[in-house]
Amino acid sequence: MDIVRIGIVGLGNMGTGHAKYLIEGQVSGAVLAAVSDISPDRLKLAKEQWGDAVRTFDTPEAMFSSGAVDGVLLCTPHYDHPKQAIEAFSHGLHVLVEKPAGVYTRQVREMNEAAAASGKVYGIMYNQRTNPLYMKLRELISSGELGEIRRMNWIITNWYRSQAYYNSGGWRATWAGEGGGVLINQDPHQLDLWQWATGLMPTRIRAFCSFGKHRNIEVENDVTAYAEYENGATGVFVTSTHECPGTNRFEISGDRGKIVIEDEKMTFWRLRQKESEFNESNTIPFAQPEAWKCEIPVASGGAQHLEITRDWTKAILHGTPLLAPGEDGIKGLTISNAMLLSTWTDTWVDLPIDEDLFYEKLQEQIALSANSSR
Structure with missing residues (x-):
């Protein structure tokens, strides 16, 4: 793999912020390939801003199974993180999840187990x-x-x-x-x-x-x-x-x-x-x-969110250790x-x-x- 095609799930404040630096090419070895959101208005705006270079999906599952992305950045409500991460791992995708990992440790433990079984790169946005x-x-x-x-x-x-x-x-x-x-x-x-x-x-x-x-x-x-x-x-x-x-x-x-x-x-x-x-x-x-x-x-x-995304991308491309492994989210x-x-x-x-x-x-x-x- 020469480049990581990233998909963002959730185009709220955080998701839009991540999309901006990806579109600007600030993450070497990565491109924003797709976005998913339940809001038609947000998807319409994404299409207007980024054109055909970024595919849009109205459900995360559709994006996960599309073959359009290699890894996903989850920027959805707290409760949704583990379920969506597990689904992404089942499709062979790398995952970077926004904080917190979830709401309760039982669901996060299940997410960690799915990550380990998948063998994919799993990070968390602990930008601090x-x-x-x-x-x-x-x-x-x-x-x-x-x-x-x-x-x-x-x-x-x-x-x-x-x-x-x-x-x-x-x-x-x-x-x-x-x-x-x-x-x-x-x-x-x-x-x-x-x-x-x-x-x-x-x-x-x-x-x-x-x-x-x-x-x-x-x-x-x-x-x-x-x-x-x-x-x-x-x-x-x-x-x-x-x-x-x-x-x-x-x-x-x-x-x-x-x-x-x-x-x-x-x-x-x-x-x-x-x-x-x-x-x-x-x-x-x-x-x-x-x-x-x-x-x-x-x-x-300390480039905060940008640096964590760069670190995750580098780990996918070159196998380097993560600064913020997703498994740490449970701690x-x-x-x-x-x-x-x-x-x-x-x-x-x-x-x-x-x-x-x-x-x-x-x-x-x-x-x-x-x-x-x-």
């Missing part, structure tokens, strides 16, 4: 993995520069959404339409980076989610969660969509100091001696190990599912979660949803 800040953080932690991680705190409350935003679509902020709120809609990138950059998944979570706090919506829009890890580390994750101005601060403490990411900068308070070694040998009350405040240089760049989703399940059951949730229990609780919410046709 291209952010030099988080790439540097991952590098510092994996190299041992920070030492063993002891505590993590992420306050991510700069997702402000007004009531007008939620009123802009009947499917928004409903259990049947989106399958959740801030955790499934705004935070998938942070939940992914939390475990990707640190290399750690929690062993159990206790969370407190507020549903429709200061907003007339069904789903969670204010969350405080506490996580525990196998090595004894702990983590706190705080997020909301109603605070203004909000905060985005990620702080990680380790045996060799503390790293803080805030305001697009990284600061490393590096201990000259490991805290554990200092504590073992120190005999002076109130003494502390010497710490150096270092402003960590971070390269510019952040497991964390968000655990937070909701902890709230619904009012107790600790062990990871991996009870997938059947989560599905049961989710169905209870969908049955009460204003958009309960699902």
